[in-house]
Structures are given as C-alpha cells and as structure tokens.
Amino acid sequence: MYIKRISVYISLLLCIFIFSSCQSPNVLKPDTPENTVWLFKRAVDDGKYDNLNKLFMDERKNAVSIDTFKKLKEISTPGASFKHYQLLTFTNGEMVLIRLSPNKIEGEYRIEDVIIVPEEAKKLFMDNK
Known part of the structure; x- marks a missing residue:
C-alpha cells in the first residue's frame, strides 16, 4: 500500500x-x-x-x-558579435566611447577599451530628433 x-x-x-x-x-x-x-x-x-x-x-x-x-x-550574416559600449559625453562636448566586457567578471562589468571620439565621428552620437 x-x-x-x-x-x-x-x-x-x-x-x-x-x-x-x-x-x-x-x-x-x-x-x-x-x-x-x-x-x-x-x-x-x-x-x-x-x-x-x-x-x-x-x-x-x-x-x-x-x-x-x-x-x-x-x-546581415548568420553570425554576429555584440559589443557593449557606453558613451560618456562631457559638458564641453568631448566624448569618450567605453567598451565594456560582454559578461560580468566576478559580478562586475570591466572596461575593455576606451576611445576618444574624433570630432568627425561625434555627429554619429548626437541626438537627431
């Protein structure tokens, strides 16, 4: 039973x-x-x-x-990669593009690279509403 x-x-x-x-x-x-x-x-x-x-x-x-x-x-191709970027814009108009690790490392995102945005590329990041 x-x-x-x-x-x-x-x-x-x-x-x-x-x-x-x-x-x-x-x-x-x-x-x-x-x-x-x-x-x-x-x-x-x-x-x-x-x-x-x-x-x-x-x-x-x-x-x-x-x-x-x-x-x-x-x-578009079947394969693709993704990068995590954050744009830091200063009040003086200068910009820095920061590439972050795709995954957390020990619970935190880490910086992989820092790029000062050249003047001719800044318009790519401006609000175009």
Whole structure:
C-alpha cells in the first residue's frame, strides 16, 4: 500500500513537470540591450519591417527607411558579435566611447577599451530628433 501511494505521488509529480515544461516557450522580449539587438537582427533577417519598428520609441518609429532596411538585410550574416559600449559625453562636448566586457567578471562589468571620439565621428552620437 505504501509503495503504491509513493508511485502515485511520483507519477503525479512527473505529470506536473511534463505539463509545466510543455507550456509555451520563453518569448524573447526587448528587456535587455542584448535581447533588443537580437530582436533587431531577427527582424532584419526575417524581412519583417513592422517587427523592427516595434523596437523603436514611438517618436522614432520609421527612423529606418524601407531602403535602409533592405540594405541591412543584404549585409546581415548568420553570425554576429555584440559589443557593449557606453558613451560618456562631457559638458564641453568631448566624448569618450567605453567598451565594456560582454559578461560580468566576478559580478562586475570591466572596461575593455576606451576611445576618444574624433570630432568627425561625434555627429554619429548626437541626438537627431
């Protein structure tokens, strides 16, 4: 009787585990910088302009034209690498681009490189609203 009861409990636990693991798969959401870039790449690779536009702030939707979107699709490859950058802008207009480690090292992000942004490249980082 005791063994039968244990086997029923084990069977019940297995059923619960199987049903809970069969639920819909985790959907990638733009809740981290990495996920947002992956979703951007997926939209480009899949040719889904609407999905790409959903990733933009409301006031910046359609910032990428259809022509630019087509060019992005042409240059996209299956493999890609991602870098973490932070732009430090000083009140005097000078800019420093800091590349961070892609993953935490001992619980912290570390600096991999520092680049003083040349004058001719600063316009790439200016707000163009």
